[in-house]
Amino acid sequence: MLREAIYHRPKNNYAYAYDKDTLHIRIRVKKGDATNVYLIYGDPYEWNNGRWSNASKPMLLEGSDHLFDYWFIDMKPEFGRCRYGFELHSENERLIYGEGGFFNSTPNDINFYFCFPFLNEIDVFKAPKWVKNTVWYQIFPERFSNADPKLNPPNTLLWGSKDPSLTDFFGGDFQGIINNIDHLVKLGITGVYFNPIFKAATNHKYDTIDYFEIDPQFGDKKTFKKLVDTCHEHGIKVMLDAVFNHSGFYFAPFQDVLKNQEKSNYVDWFHLKKFPVTPLPEPNYDTFAFTHEMPKLNTENPEVKDYLLRVAKYWIEEFDIDGWRLDVANEVDHQFWREFRAIVKRIKPDAYILGEIWHDAIPWLQGDQFDAVMNYPFTNATLRYIAKGDINAEEFANQITRVLISYPKNANEVAFNLLGSHDTPRILTMCHENKDKLKLLFLFQLSFIGTPSIYYGDEIGLTGENDPDCRKCMEWDEAKQDQELLELVQRLISLRKEHAAFGNSGEFSILETNNETNHMTYSKKNAQETIIITINNSKNPINITIPFDFTNRKPTDLWNNKPLKETSKIELPPYGFSIIQVRNK
Ligand code: ARE
Known part of the structure; x- marks a missing residue:
């Protein structure tokens, strides 16, 4: 050895x-x-x-x-x-x-x-119990629905009249989300993650001006409360985006620094390098990436800490939100997150804390900081195999195994498994608009361990390249929505609910991969049943024997809802799939 x-x-x-x-x-x-x-x-x-x-x-x-x-x-x-x-x-x-x-x-x-x-x-690492069975939906509020034109910021464009540029506004607001709650309910969504909603200058609102105010283009606090209540009435949890790594340029303490320089009471709120503090041509202070509009906050300073922790408490205590997604979580000190967790869990023990970390995140998943991270290693592996096709079935199995091995099982069960977000090209675009591939992506995501998240509009076939193109206005004209895709996503979500093994309580095992046909068969098993899923990720039909003995097992084709002959031989069309269920002996 x-x-x-x-x-x-x-x-x-x-x-x-x-x-x-x-x-x-x-x-x-x-x-x-x-x-x-x-x-x-x-x-x-x-x-x-x-x-x-x-x-x-x-x-x-x-x-x-x-x-x-x-x-x-x-x-x-x-x-x-x-x-x-x-x-x-x-x-x-x-x-x-x-x-x-x-x-x-x-x-x-x-x-x-x-x-x-x-x-x-x-x-012991412990995430809130409800998270395990949650199906998330991510809403970029500026682009979901504009119901109240009175709130429109200046120069608001006609909904969906063009592909978005970096600076366009289309006027999405809270009332628009409330009006369309049925869309989420029908889909089977049980948690919504909202991109930032606090007062800010841009359309994405990652440049916070005031952490205690709602951006007026979305509505006021009353409408926000109505939004949270509407979600709760429909069994949907609410998660907000906490942008604590940096503030926006127009955040009052930063403006104070620019105005009063060394004399400002806020010099220790940021990572300033020298005086006078100047944003241009290049900022002489730490920022998010190289963006002078996003000065990095000094989260080691007790005053900053106190301020941000009050923010964390405020939106839970006053509005009963259920979770925080932490922006650029890995660039903020661990000590801050430990204190953040202690406070959040003290006021709402079953609040969910999700870190935005694109890489291996084990140091944050030890039970003292986050409940989960955005699982981009899952995203990357899945997109490479199915959407981009630059790895074959065997390599995909290797990569997915590594994803699972990298974390404790209890962390995998609540991992935030996304296929796309406001920071990545649309999945349909990644699939070169091949909808059959898109269906396989959803099938894999929704049958995997963890909590799946659907980026608004992916379920109806929105397209778009990277930011800002992936933030197009939601399409509400049913004739322009891909109804077949929508129905598929809906059905997969309900399978997750009806068959615990298909969802999060099934043990995931890879049964077979084949590089010649590029297909993969895996199973999800719990005490009651085993579900065997085959993905034919190829433009050719396949005729294969599933590595599972169905003799005396009464297999059912779960997707087409019909009993099957007790045979392991199946035929699948190009990019086809099968979902077979057997009761355990
Ligand atoms: C805007 C434009 C961009 C332009 C940029 C230049 O949209 O096209 O390149 O400006 O300045 C927010 C807005 C963005 C905006 C950005 C800056 O949503 O539209 O970009 O602010 O103004 C890394 C971080 C990760 C971060 C991503 C973007 O680790 O935390 O980069 N994601 C969060 C949010 C973003 C948000 C911010 C941070 C800032 O989700 O939406 O941007 O608040 C690799 C790396 C990752 C890297 C990832 C993506 O995999 O390993 O670390 O993530 O790529 O680049």
């Missing part, structure tokens, strides 16, 4: 508390090296004469990518404490691995084992 490939480290995605009684342990081994892996474990205080009385348990092969196999076990340490090591078997070798390194026989020194000291309940 290749020792260099073997990896384990406690207290991260390789060993973590799943709940107050259960530990999850993983180990990475070179692909194909081990035939069996066992966990050797015991309580540190039960160690007698160089050994434990109890024994070892077999681990399961959880998944593989192109280099590694990942072995997994869940166990309940009787006294909450655990020392453990791994016994790895290949055809001709038996190897023990622990904190002390590699051994040919079970080490008789307890210090050579890994240590999970104690399963303290307060440290």
Whole structure:
């Protein structure tokens, strides 16, 4: 066995508390090296004469990518404490691995084992229960619906009259969202994520002027309350965008700095580099990216912290919002987020905290900061396989396995799985407008572990290149909406609700990938049923045998709602799919 490939480290995605009684342990081994892996474990205080009385348990092969196999076990340490090591078997070798390194026989020194000291309940990663079953919908408020022309900002354009430029306004507002709540309800949405709504200068409102005011183009606080109440009445949770990394240029404290320079009371609110503070030609202060309109806030300053935490509290306490999406979350200090979490959870224990992080985010998912992150690694892998077609089925399986392995299972269950957002090209455009591919994207997203999020308009086939083109006005003329697509998304969401295994309580396993046909078969399984999904991601029809024995299992074609013959052979048209259900024996 290749020792260099073997990896384990406690207290991260390789060993973590799943709940107050259960530990999850993983180990990475070179692909194909081990035939069996066992966990050797015991309580540190039960160690007698160089050994434990109890024994070892077999681990399961959880998944593989192109280099590694990942072995997994869940166990309940009787006294909450655990020392453990791994016994790895290949055809001709038996190897023990622990904190002390590699051994040919079970080490008789307890210090050579890994240590999970104690399963303290307060440290267990815990997201609000409701999140797991949520289907999100993302609304960019300026572009969803304009119902109150009195609120239109100057030069508001006729709804949908052109593709948006960086600076266009179309006048979307809260009343427009309220008027169209049925669209969300029919779709089966149970959570809405709103892009920023606070007073700001631009159409996207990421340049906050006042964190305690609604932007007047959207309505007033009364209408916002009505919006939250309307959502709640329809079983829809509400999440707002918290832009705490930076303020807008016209935020009063920043304007004060520009005016009073060294004498300003707000010099420590920002990351100023020298005086006089000047925004142009290049800002001499830290900003978001290189945008002088977005001065970076000094979240280490207690005054700034106090101000922003009051903002976080205010919108929960006064308007009963259910969650915060944190903009540019990874550029803000961890300490700020820890305090943010403590306050938010104190006032609303089941509020959801979602960080915008595009990369591996394990340091934020330890239970003390975020409940989830926007799962762009999921997005990238899925779009590459289905939309862009630049990776094949096997590589997709590798990448999706890595997505799952990167986090604890309880974090995966609430990951915010998006296919597109206001920051990315429209998914239909990514699919080169091939709607069959788009359907496969939705199928994969809505049958995967985590909480799916639909970017407004993707469900009716809006197109658009990158920002600002991906922020077109929502199309409300039913004749111009893709009704077939809409119905597909609706049905997939209801399958998620009707069949827990199809949704978030099903264990995801890849059953087969084939690079020649480019198809992939995976299953979702819970205690009651197994659902087997095949995606034919190819312009050719396929005729394949599903690697599952249906004999005496009474399979049902869930998509077409009809019983199937007990055979594993299926035929799928180009970009076709099948969803087969069997009850577990
Ligand atoms: C505007 C224009 C852009 C132009 C830019 C230049 O629209 O076309 O390039 O100005 O200054 C908001 C607005 C944007 C606006 C931007 C600046 O929505 O329209 O751009 O402000 O004024 C990284 C960050 C991530 C960030 C993205 C955009 O990590 O946090 O970049 N996303 C949030 C929001 C945005 C928002 C802001 C931040 C600022 O979701 O909408 O922009 O508040 C890789 C990297 C990622 C990177 C990602 C995208 O994968 O690894 O780190 O994300 O690409 O670039």
